Amino acid sequence: MRLSLRFVIPLLLAIAAFAYIAVLVADTLMLRWFGRDLDIRSNLIATTVQEPLSNIIVTGSIPRITLYFNRMLLDERLYAVGLCADDNATPVATAQFPPEIKCSSLGKFSDDDEHVLRSPRGVLHISVRPIETGATPDPRLVLVHDMSFVERRSEETRRYLFYFFIALGASIALITVVIAQLSWRGWVQGLRSLLRGEGILRPARSTTAPELQPIARDLKDLILDLERQYRPLDGSQRIWDQEALRATLRSELHGNDVIAVSNREPYIHVQTPEGIKLQHPASGLVTALEPVMRACSGIWIAHGSGSADRDTVDRHDRVAVPPGHPLYQVRRLWLTAEEERRYYGGFANEGLWPLCHNAHVRPTFRSADYETYRAVNAKFADAVVEEANTKDPVVLVQDYHFALLPRMIRDRLPDATIITFWHIPWPNPEAFAICPWRTELLDGMLGSSILGFHTQFHCNNFVDTVDRLIEARVDRESFNVTYRGGTTAVHRYPISIEWPPVQLATAKSVPDAKRAIRERLDLPLDHRLGVGIDRLDYTKGVLERMNAVARLMELEPRWIGRFSFVQIAAPTRSTIDDYRDYAGRVRSLAAEINERYPDAKFPPIILLNEHHEPDLVYEYLRGCDVCVVSSLHDGMNLVAKEFVAARDDEQGVLILSQFAGASRELPEALVVNPYDADQCAAALQIALTMPENEQRDRMRFMRGVVREFNVYRWAGRMLLDAAVLRQRERFRATESLATHV
Ligand code: F6P
Helix, strand or coil, rough: CCHHHHHHHHHHHHHHHHHHHHHHHHHHHHHHHHHHHHHHHHHHHHHHHHCCCHHHHCCHHHHHHHHHHHCCCCCCCEEEEEEECCCCCCCCCCCCCCCCHHHHHCHHHHHHHHHHHCCCEEEEEEEEEECCCCCCCCEEEEEECCHHHHHHHHHHHHHHHHHHHHHHHHHCCCCCCCHHHHHHHHHHHHHHHCCCCCCHCHHHHHHCCCCHHHHHHHHHHHHHHHHHCHHHHHHCCCCCCHHHHHHHHHHHHCCCCEECCCCCCCCCCEECCCEEEEEECHHHHHHHHHHHHHHHHCEEEEEECCCHHHHHHCCEEEEECCCCCCCCEEEEEEEHHHHHHHHHHHHHHHHHHHHHHCCCCCCCCCHHHHHHHHHHHHHHHHHHHHHHHCCCEEEEEEHHHHHCHHHHHHHHHHCCCCECCCCCCCCCCCHCCCCCHHHHHHHCCCCCEEECCCCCHHHHHHHHHHHHHHHCCCECCEEEEEECCEEEEEEECCCCCCCCHHHHHHCCCCHHHHHHHHHHCCCCCCCCEEEEEECCCCHHHHHHHHHHHHHHHCCCCCHHCCCEEEEECCCCCCCHHHHHHHHHHHHHHHHHHHCCCCCCCCCCCCEEECCCCCHHHHHHHHHHCCCEECCCCEEECHHHHHHHHHHHCCEEEHHHCCCHHHHHHHCCCECCCCCCCCHHHHHHHHHCCCCCHHHHHHHHHHHHHHHHHHHHHHHHHHHHHHHHHHHCCCCCHHHHHHHHH
């Protein structure tokens, strides 16, 4: 209705304006038409009176002339009559003859347009006609007609026009409203049924106007597109960001302490010849947890591994971070070289890491390593208890370095809410069972309130392992494990990155990033680039992706010298033989592939075997054409998500291993089997020749997912689940009190 009014009111105003103009035109025309009539009439009168009047004039009797004129006035239209002998004479005229008409000014009334005189007596029509008497000059007869009848008729016409336009306006408005209402309903219904799919899928029943169908189809596609991009995919309707996470903590967990525990610290202080420098480690765990801690505040306990870490803490071994804008504390724990070698290098990275990854590297278990692992876990448990301000803190235990820690915390802080997240895959029960301390590890992990994995597959593996290896009650409906009187909820929480990434605020534009990288590497501006960014870990499939680049050069030689693959390989775990071997093999394969093309202007592989700070990493992600993540086995792989987040230009292609958890969330990437060099080479070829609009479509989908499933959601979902568990605990405590009373 409001829509119709919006149309009808301007319509009525237009009609009123049109009516006003019509009246003006009608007035002018009537005056002209009746003026012409009176001219003709005056001619007729002049011709009729010519003879008698000329005789009377010749006799020269003014009273006779006046008498004759008065007789002429019997004609009801004739208002006055006069006669001018010459220009200087006074008119001989009837009583009403207008005094404005002088004999000297008669000339202007002989002009066609000047026949009308607007006098105080009304509108008069003046006609001047010569009367032939033989005198020189001929006297002139002045016939004055009353035009007030024209005024009256104009008035009447105006009234009729006014009624006519009112009626016209009302009818048009009414018809418009009715048609608008009917057709709007019809359109809306038509569109609705089309959007429901009825018009398209069941055209026989469709009542929609055929001309609307293409519009509706486009509209439907657009809506589905937007829905897909913006719908919170788990149906929670909640948009997660830093503030939402903070609010969740406040409202659901009453602002409780958050204590995070990980081996790797978020900020490392290192001694350099130029003084103490800050380093951001290459670690998916840190990438994910750091923005969460910025939102939650609290304290993060981690191993102080930097050469200048001791120089930068306070007397409680704490340092406020981020530097310059502190939002939370890092509590550094010091490990001896022996502890680091056995707990981190030994049990965690030579034992558990290969145990959990299918990368064909055999795990090595040593009891001395396990003992140290247990001792270091206990050390971290002490730190958690020291840092807890309440008896029921929320503790976020991170990763495979701390499988025993949840139980240790539970023993000392029974009311704590312990959320453990396992950042790497969990193997099947047979694979896990080779670990000599399998039951201890499971027992330790089941001290958690919540145990999170990236994928449902890993949750299933864990629950199967528990079922197979220890005496626990496993509820496969709720995925709860009840063990030693406590319950652990085993859930899938796919990890992610912050959205938008903090680096984007200061990042170069994509064209500038492209230029900067090519200048740094001495490459021409149009040189095509692939990028891989990894710790130099045997699980990352770095050898496999280099072989794929070599295969691409064989299959598509046109890329020789025109495409290079930049591998940023951050040194990692270099005290471990397997890692040192792997780094050596990567270096020699890169050199060997480049040697195959001695004539190429630019080498196929550019290996940058050093740590790169996040700003530079983002520059590569923004400036490359293709990003390759070819992990042989990976819990999630956040580089894939960082690449997607970095590309706000919606360009660039992601080649992603089917064995990385990220491939479940980003199927719009070119998903490959990294062991299949031919398939990976084909994917590189597709990526390098992919039209821009296809790149945009794929990138847009992936960005929608990463934006939606950001790291605040990851943490927020765990905290919400923790809040529910705490509430249930409280109910249970009240119930048991009631039964004892
Ligand atoms: O998930 C990311 C991850 O692989 C963790 O499992 C691991 O702790 C980290 O990155 C990096 O490893 P490190 O701490 O040994 O450098």
